[in-house]
Amino acid sequence: MKMKILAVSIIASVSAVMASPMVLADYSASNEIKVLQGFKPGGGSDTLAQLTQPYLKELLGVDFVNEYIPGATGAIAWTRLTKQSPKDGGTISITNTPMLMTNYIMNDSITYSIDELTPIANVVTDPGIIVVPSDSPYQTVEDLFQAAEENPGTVTIGNSGVGGDDFFSTIIVEQATGLAFKKVPFQGDGPSATAAMGGKIDASFNNLGNVYGHIQSGSLRALAVFTKERLEMLPDVPTLREKDIDVVAGSSRGYSAPAGIPDEARQELIAAFETLKQDQEFQAVARERALNLDIVTGDDYQQMMKDMEDQYGVIWNEVKEEVSG
């Protein structure tokens, strides 16, 4: 029975593929779009690709081919995209911000920059969040900050690694409040959340998607989120903005092409994402996979990158000496 369903679904998807080019406008630049991924298959970027590309394929009438080139937190893939890929619109990449910019802000050996990109669209943003162990004495974000005020530099805060969004949001909070935390880097959001659950650190600056299940089950407590407004999923958790700390941060993923692709191709790609923004089914699937949609296209996406580049560049210059000390 299950095999039969499987067979039917294969036939259905095959016929959908064959039918789609006939009913929809073809992508002008190429018959196939190669997507460079800077991370391993199965990770966050791949999750985005698996969600988005089946829809894009139908909208643009082209096949998507993923190429995984992990290493140097994405920098190998992005260097390849900007310096060595054809600028015909046939090659694009999943761009993770702020990692995309902090890579070259922090390391002189990484030579690409966002000026060598044609930003197409941001798709998801996983908002930043502060979580503490369930048995933590800190009930509110004020409790946590007060502890840091009483004992400067001893409250331990986990982050996903130097250069990641959580690392930078910790610094932004420090600068806004004048407090000093003990920043403990982990290799990714998962280990940082685990250490918080075990009470090994006082708090973890993390991302919603990684900790939502643990918050629901009560093994972690959320103190604050780094969004403009309170989240629908966590209506009782305040934003830092409510506490007069202007931090809106998260880990975002979208698509970019190399600079100098044909304008027609750029417009077609942007139009496809604009269509996705209205697609109810797409939104439902994203919600099911706990992905927080944040579709920002074209010039707006470019502005989003530029703002981040400025902001994080300034922060890094201020803390560079202290971190590499």
Added chain:
Amino acid sequence: MDTSLVLTGLSNVVTLTNISLILGGTLLGLFVGAMPGLSATMALALLLPLTFSMDPATGLSMLASLYVGASYGGSIAAILLRTPGTPAAAATVLDGFPLSQQGHAGKALGISLFASFFGGLMSGVALLTAAPLLGVMVLKFGPVELFAIAVLGITIIGSLSQGSVISGLLSGALGLLVSTIGMDLTTGTPRMAFGNINLFSGIEFTVALIGLFSIPQALTLIEHSHGAGKVASKITDRLIPRFREITQLMPNILRSGCIGIATGLIPGTGGDTASWFAYNESKRFAKDKSRYGKGEIAGVAAPEAANNAVVGGALIPTIALGIPGSSSTAILLGALMVQGILPGPNLLTDYGDVTYTLIWAVIFANVGLLLVGLLFTKACVSVTKVPDAFVACAIITLCIIGAFAINNSLFEVGLMLGFGLFGYWLNKAGVSPAPMVIGLILGPVMETSFQQSMLIGNDSYTVFLESPIAVVLLCIAALSVLQATPIFRWVQVSCRRRIKQS
């Protein structure tokens, strides 16, 4: 534990479709595991999109059986070609390859298969019965405890150095040194990368592993290929081990299985670490240590039982807490998320039917492994009938494909060949590459957890004495080092003398 959920899980697995997919998954895992460079993690990631359209029970059964199959498959190439198919099979090379050189390839593979089966079965049962209890333990392991584990692991180097201890320590130190290449965790600055961004993430140790073990073997085969004798192994003896052999190995398998489950439980350590731990303990408890490294069947059984036991062990925190115990289980967790199941401690309650399906699939996959292994392993004979020079070329080809496949990087192919030539020279100089691999595996764990511990403990070394788990582990490590020094032998001898006198 909710019995009805357990039974629902069982009935979900026992359907014709799922059983045949489990057999298929195991077979696929066996092939993938046998290919050097293709690890279980990679295979899981590549198969994952295929399972999106399946229902949760079917998709998870297939992924779990692939994972189990790959854990055994790695030993086939390790035993026949001296090329570990997966990083977890590196320890199997030490005694597995000598056995096949002596004409006991069948015996070695058979022992490996049965040890894998028992190890995997043990961990499956542990998963079914103790997941909620053991899961809570995991949170006790933070950076401080991980550092203690890494220190304990490093002491293995002493007992692994075949021949001279000095050359073993040298090889281990080299491994630790090479492991420091790449981004510094706390400062974000690349070290020893020479401005080459390919080195920013450090050296992928699978690349080093393939080079160090396989290329020297291929070169040695070519060196000897003009002679009439055939060095590569044939399976001439029976595959199914004698009942007596199995019963004799049982204590060893049980011990190694427990080591595997425990190592799998701890996030950040996996099959690669577990197999070395088990090998070392097996040698420590053996009456005749001198046979290790020359073709001791216990030296095959221990790492294989351990690396298959890791599968269940690593799934325990994944299922009980939503924390992946290894990179492979992180992908399985991803598979659950795609099915709309968010990671967290409610996996055993709210999503119990799917979770127990996964657990039963692991148990059934181990039974499937035994069947598929018995049928398929014999087919490996054909591989070994090929003349040495061709085998050597095939090994080098597989190594190049494997090194490229890890990150789609040509740079890493060059790196692998570099390690290969270095390993060849090490072999000629009589230095074993095994301690170097341990250094490469444990170096990053040790460094990262040390830096994190110092941050958490406000730069005070006493942080390591505040954790009882860390203290116990560090004491074992100290004993393990002392055991290798002359002082310990002197104490031992004088104790024995005193006992005899009284």
